[in-house]
Amino acid sequence: MVAKQKIVGLNGDEASAYATKQVDPDVVAAYPITPQTIIVERFSEYVADGLVGSEFVAVESEHSALSACVGASAAGARAFTATAANGLALMWEILYIAAGLRQPIVMAVANRCLGGPINIHNDHSDAMGARDSGWIQLFCENSQEVYDASVEAWRIAEHADIQMPVMVNFDGFTISHTMENVYILEDADVKKFVGKRIYMKTEGPKGEVEFKLDPDTPISIGPLDLQDFYFEHKVQQMEAMKGSLKAIKAVDKEFEKITGRKLEYVYPYKMDDAEVAVVGLGSAMGTVREVVDELRAEGVKAGMVKMRLFRPFPVEDLKNAIGNVPVLGVMEKAYSIGGPGAPLYEEVKTVLYDLPKRPFVADYINGLGGKDTSPEMIRDVFKSLQRIKERGAVLEPVSYVGVRE
Amino acid sequence: MSERKRGWKTLPKGAVPYKSSKDYQTGDWGVAKPIIDRTRCSKCTLCHFFCPEGAITVRVDGYTEVNYDYCKGCGVCANECPVKCIKMEMKK
Numbered sequence: 001m002v003a004k005q006k007i008v009g010l011n012g013d014e015a016s017a018y019a020t021k022q023v024d025p026d027v028v029a030a031y032p033i034t035p036q037t038i039i040v041e042r043f044s045e046y047v048a049d050g051l052v053g054s055e056f057v058a059v060e061s062e063h064s065a066l067s068a069c070v071g072a073s074a075a076g077a078r079a080f081t082a083t084a085a086n087g088l089a090l091m092w093e094i095l096y097i098a099a100g101l102r103q104p105i106v107m108a109v110a111n112r113c114l115g116g117p118i119n120i121h122n123d124h125s126d127a128m129g130a131r132d133s134g135w136i137q138l139f140c141e142n143s144q145e146v147y148d149a150s151v152e153a154w155r156i157a158e159h160a161d162i163q164m165p166v167m168v169n170f171d172g173f174t175i176s177h178t179m180e181n182v183y184i185l186e187d188a189d190v191k192k193f194v195g196k197r198i199y200m201k202t203e204g205p206k207g208e209v210e211f212k213l214d215p216d217t218p219i220s221i222g223p224l225d226l227q228d229f230y231f232e233h234k235v236q237q238m239e240a241m242k243g244s245l246k247a248i249k250a251v252d253k254e255f256e257k258i259t260g261r262k263l264e265y266v267y268p269y270k271m272d273d274a275e276v277a278v279v280g281l282g283s284a285m286g287t288v289r290e291v292v293d294e295l296r297a298e299g300v301k302a303g304m305v306k307m308r309l310f311r312p313f314p315v316e317d318l319k320n321a322i323g324n325v326p327v328l329g330v331m332e333k334a335y336s337i338g339g340p341g342a343p344l345y346e347e348v349k350t351v352l353y354d355l356p357k358r359p360f361v362a363d364y365i366n367g368l369g370g371k372d373t374s375p376e377m378i379r380d381v382f383k384s385l386q387r388i389k390e391r392g393a394v395l396e397p398v399s400y401v402g403v404r405e
Numbered sequence: 406m407s408e409r410k411r412g413w414k415t416l417p418k419g420a421v422p423y424k425s426s427k428d429y430q431t432g433d434w435g436v437a438k439p440i441i442d443r444t445r446c447s448k449c450t451l452c453h454f455f456c457p458e459g460a461i462t463v464r465v466d467g468y469t470e471v472n473y474d475y476c477k478g479c480g481v482c483a484n485e486c487p488v489k490c491i492k493m494e495m496k497k
Contacts, residue, residue, distance in 0.1 A: 102419040163418070203417035205425040211418065219421045232413040233420045239413070 002260040003189040010182045012175035013038035015143040016082065016108040016168065019150035021046045022190035025106075026077035029057035029068035033087040034120045035172035036110040040082060054080075062087040066094040066105075073103035074221045076212035078154065078197050081105065084172055085112035088126045092133075098165045099134025099237065101222050102200065102211065104157035105165040107135075108150065110176040111282070111333075113369045121370020122172040123333035124281065127310075128343045130167065134237050136244065137311040139281040140170040143180040145308070148263065151185070152255050154194045161247040163200040163211070164240065169310075171283040171333075173370065185258065193258055241312045248309070265314035267306040268321035270296060274303025276385035279322070279348060280331040281307050284366070284373045288331065291378040302382055310344075315351050322352070327389045328359045329381050331401070333367040341398050360394050366401035377402045431458070435478020437493040443468050445490035452482035452491060 010018060017039045020028070028047075032040040047056040055072075059065045062083050069079035083091060088109055098105055113123040127137060136156060140146045146168065153166040170176060185193075199210035204219035213221060225233060245265075252263040270292055271277060278288050285306040295302040305321045307314070322328060330345040340346065345363035352358045364381045367373040381401060388394050417423050441452075448467040460476040461469050471482075483491040 100420065200418050202419050202421045203423045204421055205423060205428075211421065220426075221419065221421065223420075223422055225420055228410060229416070229420070232411075232416055235413040236416065236418065236420075240418075 001257070003185055003258040005183040005185055005259065007181050008184055009179045010143050010147070010184075011038065011177050011179045012140070012143045012146045012170045013110060013177065014042060015147040015182050016150045016170075017042035017046070018184065019147050019190070020080050020108075021052055022185070022187050023078070023080075023151065023154055023194050024052045024191070025054055025080045027057065027069065027072035027079045028054045028081065029059050029065045029072070029079065030081045030083070031059050031062050031065050031087060033062070033084050035112055035122075035176040036082045036084040036087070036108065038176065039108055039110070062090040063094060066091040066098060066107075069105045070094060070098050070101065070103050073098075073105050074101065074213050076197070076199070076214065079103075079105045080107070082108035082110070084110045085114055085120075085126045088130060089114060092129070095130050095133040095135060097222070100233070102163045102237075103165055104154075104163055104197075106150070106153045106157055107165065107167050109167055109169045110172045111169050112172040119369040120172070122174050123368045123370065124169070125334050125368075127167065127169045128334040131311060131343060134164060134241065135311060136162070136164055136166040136241070136248075137309070138166065138168050139308060139310055140168065140175060141283055141285050141306060143175060143178070143182045146170045146175060147182050147184060148255065148259065148261060151190055151193065152251060152263070155251045155254070156244075156248055158198045159244070159247045159251060160198055160200060162240065162244045164237075164244065169282070174283040183259070183261075189258060193255070245312050245314065263308065265307070265309040265317040266321045267308065268323075269304045269306070271303040271305065271321060271323055271325060273301055274325045275301040276327045276329070276382055276389060277303035277305065277322070277325045278329045278331050278378070278381060278385075279305040279307065279318075279344070281310060281344065282333065284331060284333065287373060287375055288378050291375050291382065294375070295379070295382055300382065300386070313347055313351070318348070318351055319355070322359065324357065326359050327385045328361045329364050329385045330361065331364045331366055331373075331378075331381060333365075335365055335368065345398070360388050362388060362394050362396065363398040364401050365398065371402060373402065430474045432460075432472075432474045432476050435476060435496065437478045437480065437495050438473060438476060439471055439478070439480070439482050439491045440494050441469065441471065442490040442492070445488055447488050449487060451485050451487065455481050455485045457481060
């Protein structure tokens with residue numbers, strides 16, 4: 001049965017902070033950085049007002065923030081942190097440690113470009129730098145999706161078959177600072193949904209134990225792991241991440257039961273008969289949807305696929321969503337300097353390569369450093385895709401959208 | 406440790422060691438090992454206190470003894486011994 005909900009005005013940061021307040025994690029260790037600052041501010045207010053029982057650790061850096069979360073989580077606590085851009089970059093070392101030690105930490109990332117030159121606005125270069133670290137990565141289009149992901153992330157992270165940290169990504173300023181109507185659950189329903197933390201079963205020197213530091217059932221977490229075991233443990237992580245594709249679906253279904261909102265890994269839009277389509281992540285997909293509607297009204301068979309899940313990469317869902325579209329554009333706010341394309345383009349192409357009938361694929365890098373991706377620019381992308389269709393060839397595999405020459 | 410090591414499917418999750426650290430005999434890391442000449446030992450037990458591995462114990466007769474299962478051959482004991490009765494011998 002769908003639980004009672006009410007509409008409130010929240011920006012993305014507030015939606016993240018509010019959901020986290022309702023979850024009431026044991027430990028929150030965070031350092032403020034634009035455009036994530038509001039999360040930390042709101043949460044410290046909740047702590048000061050006694051609205052949560054969380055231990056708030058005002059750390060001196062993001063490296064320490066995530067380190068504190070790893071320690072807290074290893075001790076059995078629920079731990080939350082939030083960051084952006086250079087803060088996430090400073091966490092880089094600990095990202096791998098949190099994931100490698102299978103700590104179900106939840107982190108909000110208000111996506112912001114990496115300096116330098118210094119810039120505080122949105123793109124996905126921060127999240128893409130973390131894509132190989134072993135974190136589950138969800139991308140949100142609006143504040144509602146931030147709220148939903150911030151509640152659901154705990155169940156995903158702590159799922160018995162997953163036990164991995166989860167990163168909730170949403171675009172800096174575009175989402176983090178834009179107030180929207182958000183349906184929120186009641187505190188009790190959120191508490192009931194997330195329940196108590198589930199501990200993965202592991203095996204110490206004295207047999208099966210719960211994976212947490214407990215003097216009664218002692219285990220070592222994070223010891224030296226050399227040539228004869230490290231590779232095996234990395235394969236465990238890779239296989240667990242693959243396996244999480246099934247488990248996340250189950251959590252999505254439970255979430256739909258209480259909210260009425262159906263969550264998918266990828267959202268195809270007007271793809272059934274599409275001849276030109278765009279795939280991408282985050283808030284820009286809302287604008288793409290508008291443009292698809294306009295183009296459809298003009299007789300262009302346009303479509304789009306929004307991805308909510310980036311890690312694990314939803315290979316089968318994406319293949320199904322893309323279907324038989326002959327020309328596909330990847331729109332992404334990220335880059336790989338010196339690479340054959342930006343991250344999403346490379347991965348989408350990898351997924352499509354083995355298909356007997358694969359579409360032409362072109363990469364459209366846009367919105368770096370918060371540069372606006374306007375409907376006109378998206379129309380230009382679709383025009384470019386139509387030219388590829390007419391010509392039957394991709395002449396420019398990677399192009400930059402809306403940049404001055 | 407000659408038994409077959411476990412593969413990724415059966416290793417404990419979270420990279421937790423399934424054996425006690427006692428089972429990892431780190432003594433075979435070293436290239437040299439300390440030999441105590443008890444004819445000159447003054448039973449001061451400084452080697453026992455300085456050993457970073459806890460691999461030197463004090464016997465009931467007051468002399469110290471090296472546990473070669475865990476001694477990594479660092480040579481701290483030989484360096485600290487005030488009567489220089491510990492010498493580091495290269496392993497063959």
